[in-house]
Amino acid sequence: MKSIDTLLSRLRQRGLRITPQRRVILEFLVNEESHPTAEQVYQRVSSLMPDISRTTVYNTLRELSDLGELAPVQDLSQDGRRYDTSTEPHHHLYCVACHTIIDIHRDFEGMSLSPEEASGYQILSHQATFYGICPDCQSPASVATQAGWTVDPDALNSET
């Protein structure tokens, strides 16, 4: 994450106000690498500012994500848990617009961690996820629904 000062000026640039709540949330996040949930951020920040509202934490995390200063850990469960009838190890190709998932049944060589990278973890499995836009969603009419994902319009079909 960027430095506090950089983050604060970004907020100002975008017309957002610097409140004590946002400040304390940012101060917590700046050096945090634990991938916390909103609840965990709330718990930690509450110890410094006991009257902060849970809602403010949720809102601030969402705003920072919208600004691109924070990223929700991606998952394929936007509309609830998905079930896979293939129980063999495999990979996924996911349409970020309509959430269609296609299975990729092959191995990717070189997709493994060195002992240093594994940092003591006993590795059980691994899985790749490819994010993209499926053919049906590549029409101009569909582009509007792909909020949160930057797409080069020139790369898409465009016959009005």
Next chain:
Amino acid sequence: MKSIDTLLSRLRQRGLRITPQRRVILEFLVNEESHPTAEQVYQRVSSLMPDISRTTVYNTLRELSDLGELAPVQDLSQDGRRYDTSTEPHHHLYCVACHTIIDIHRDFEGMSLSPEEASGYQILSHQATFYGICPDCQSPASVATQAGWTVDPDALNSET
């Protein structure tokens, strides 16, 4: 997924009864590759058996998952959405026991799809997730908490 007959005998083997509800859910799932949610299974199955309960669908999907005949699409949001302070593309190493996430900041060569594999998708990004057990969770006392993941006990430390 296995054939209906195979699935039905598996259920019997494990002492589960063959009910019309389970039968119709299995019949829907057998040739399904769309990674449906419980709600989507319910909608489809309702058209064949209008009085089936949503709860039964949820329960059956959970039971099939417990039996290993179905797999929930894995995600790292078991305790709610996680936030990542690193907004650069990177990969994840996830402890299936305590849910700790460590970032892996490097590229894996060869982790890309051929045009045929991409099946028309415009690929935007990709991400690898490594599932494992972190050093803290490899102690015998921690093993009990790792339900749902098969671990070879001999591979773990074991001094009482």
Next chain:
DNA sequence: AACCATTCTGTAATCATTATAAATTAGGTA
């Protein structure tokens, strides 16, 4: 046909998250 443990069902509870609307306040202006 009878039995009973299992299963199904509807409802309520739970958990994470978002919507809402009223109270407060950041930050520019007189």
Next chain:
DNA sequence: TACCTAATTTATAATGATTACAGAATGGTT
């Protein structure tokens, strides 16, 4: 410095996915 107003915070209610529960129904064996 005091004021003004739109942005923000807050508490509460609403939502959506999922699970808990408890009573009614039933699969499969005797």
